[in-house]
Amino acid sequence: MIYDAVIVGSGFSAIATVCNLVELLPQSASVAVIGDDPGFGRGTAYRTELYLHRLNVPAGRMSLFPDRPNAFVDWLREHKRPLDAGDFASRQDYGLYIRDSLAALLRNKKPRCRVDFIKAKATGCVERYGGALGFQLDNGNEIAGRSIVLCLGVGNATLPVDLSQLSADARAHIVENPWRLSWLRRVQTGDSVCILGSGLTMIDQALALFAHGFTGHVTVLSRRGLVPLAHVSHPKPPLEIDVGALPTQLSELLHVFRHESRHGDDWRRLMDGLRPQTQALWSRLPDAERRRFLRHALPWWNIHRHRVAPDVFLRFDGMIQSGQISVRAGYLLDVEGARPLTLRYRPRGKKLVTSIQADWIVNCTGMERAGIAHSPLLQEMRRQGLIEADPLGLGIVVDKQSRIPRSEGTDTVIYAVGALTAGQFWEITAVPDIRIQARSVAQAIAGKV
Ligand SMILES: Cc1cc2nc3c(=O)[nH]c(=O)nc-3n(C[C@H](O)[C@H](O)[C@H](O)COP(=O)(O)OP(=O)(O)OC[C@H]3O[C@@H](n4cnc5c(N)ncnc54)[C@H](O)[C@@H]3O)c2cc1C
Incomplete structure (x- = not known):
């Protein structure tokens, strides 16, 4: 069968697009969602089970639907977690809200289009006759659609140094993808940890580490040593800007x-x-x-x-003041030795080289840029000329309607939603922007069906 719309991805962008399609498409239409994530709708951001991992956008701006701004705050109240619109809810709760919102739409008695969720990874794709694009899945099947929406998010950046010379034991103490939170259980309480990168991911991981009873020291190393600033509990009104x-x-x-x-x-x-x-x-x-x-x-x-909730900032800052965490600015040169690992780096603005000794290295450098290197599917699509990488390395080329430019005579329309479109929009990594984009892509698809 050929679906009217195939959505590839299973994070927020995918679910926001599906929810809008369910509202807009006729009953005769069909949608397939291909995702390799265990929890549809959660993605990397909302999969966490730690309550201290909080949203960095106030609850009042996190509704799935821009035209129903109170939906998330209402959900929180109904689920006995009453927060104000200006408060910062937990990301775990947000993941549950997305799941519930989708389930409520699908359970609704009103006639709606068909939606199939396919738990698989899309590994390649091929143009089919009849104006469809087929996606090959890692389970051996193929799913084809007339309109395609790529909602693949961004990958984790790799470490900026060569690790191939390190022993297997040393490499086992380098956490390349911190979002697999199982690494927290492997760290001994008194170990030393070096976190590379000083953004929001670093704050998340440092807080999670100490919440697991860690008593050792954390050194944070990034090029400039800048850490995210804080939201305030009672913000003043935004400036009006022309x-x-x-x-x-x-x-x-x-x-x-x-x-x-x-x-x-x-x-x-x-x-x-x-x-x-x-x-x-x-x-x-x-x-x-x-x-x-x-x-x-x-x-x-x-x-x-990208600021953090006021109390999260206070907690993190307290750890810096007490000496549990120290932040250094410098360029990492290489990593050598067995445990403890030695990270040689050049402090910012200095010529001399110095080093940090650590039992663990945690890679928190990634996610702010949207390249395509992390995705075999995107690389394959590029090889076939179906997509083009953004010249600034910000995802893929799309037009102002989030459509991937296609050659004359091709019927399938391919859209992208989320950070993959950062080259066109820049500010398209957070819910307040993605939900608007998802709505307009769904409207464009519905107009064609
Ligand atoms: C730690 C963290 C905290 C954040 N906090 C906030 C916040 O408080 N507020 C906010 O507005 N935004 C926040 N964000 C931004 C967040 O990225 C967006 O809100 C949103 O979750 C992005 O969703 P996405 O679907 O575009 O990407 P992702 O969540 O990355 O989802 C992409 C999905 O596609 C799947 N996928 C990829 N390739 C394939 C393939 N080939 N086949 C099948 N499936 C595939 C992946 O498995 C993944 O599930 C945060 C981001 C992070 C990382």
């Missing part, structure tokens, strides 16, 4: 931002004012300025834009 009046040269833009944040009462007002307009701002920047932004301003953007 994006059309902003300069499009990065240096001038940063000058305006610095001036605003130095002379205003709280820099968060600037960031919160920019937040809903970032896509418009990005679309105005010429390619050279986008490159400049990625090369020079990204670490500062990340710590101001």
Whole structure:
């Protein structure tokens, strides 16, 4: 059979797209969702079982549907976890909310389209006659559709050094993918741990480690040693920003931002004012300025834009003050030796080389960029000329409707939703943006069926 829509992926982007399709498609239509994740809808972000892993967006902005902004806050109340719209819920609860929302839509007595969930990994694809694209699955089957939505998320970045010379025992103490939380159980309480990368993933992993009874020391190493800043419990209103009046040269833009944040009462007002307009701002920047932004301003953007809940920040900061965690800025050169492993690095702004000794190395460097190297499926699609990598390394090329440009005469329309479209939109990694994109892609598909 050929489905009207095939969605590849099983995280938030996929489920947001399915939920919208269920609302918009006629009863005669059919949708297949191909996902290799044990919990449809959770993805990496909402699979965690640790309560202290919290959302970094207030609950009032995390509804699955932009036109029903209170849906998540209502769900929390119904499930006896009453929080205000400005509070930061646990990511575990958010995963349950997504699962429940999907289940409620599918159980609804109203006639709806057919939806099949296929638990498998898509490994390749092939154009079929009749205007369909078929996906080969790792279980040997093939699923074909007329409209395709790629919701593959982003991969974990690999460590920036060669580990091939290390012994098997040493390599067993390097955690390449920290989202497999089982590594926490292997660490002895008094071990020393070096976390590479100092963003949100690092904070998550450090808190999880200490919550498991860890009493040793954590050294954090990243190029600039910048850690995410905090939300405040009672934020001031966002600044009103006229994006059309902003300069499009990065240096001038940063000058305006610095001036605003130095002379205003709280820099968060600037960031919160920019937040809903970032896509418009990005679309105005010429390619050279986008490159400049990625090369020079990204670490500062990340710590101001991707902030942590106030109490999470307090807890993390307390660990720094008490000496349980120390943060260093420098370039990692190599890793050698057996346990303890030796990480040689050059401190930022210095010529001399120094080192850190650690029983464990945890890779928290990834996820902020959306390349395609992590995905054999995307690489195969690129080989076949079905997709093109974004020139800045931000996912794949899509147009403003999230459609992948296709050659004349091809009937199948391929869309992408989520971080894979960061080259076109930049600000497309979090729920408030993805839910809007998922809605508009679903509307476009429904218009064709
Ligand atoms: C730790 C963390 C915390 C976050 N916190 C927040 C937050 O508080 N608020 C917020 O708005 N955003 C947050 N985000 C951003 C988050 O990425 C998005 O909210 C959203 O979860 C992205 O979903 P996605 O479906 O695009 O990607 P993912 O969640 O990565 O899902 C992609 C899915 O596709 C599957 N897949 C990949 N390739 C294939 C294939 N070939 N075949 C089949 N399936 C495949 C994967 O297994 C995965 O399940 C967070 C992200 C992380 C990593």
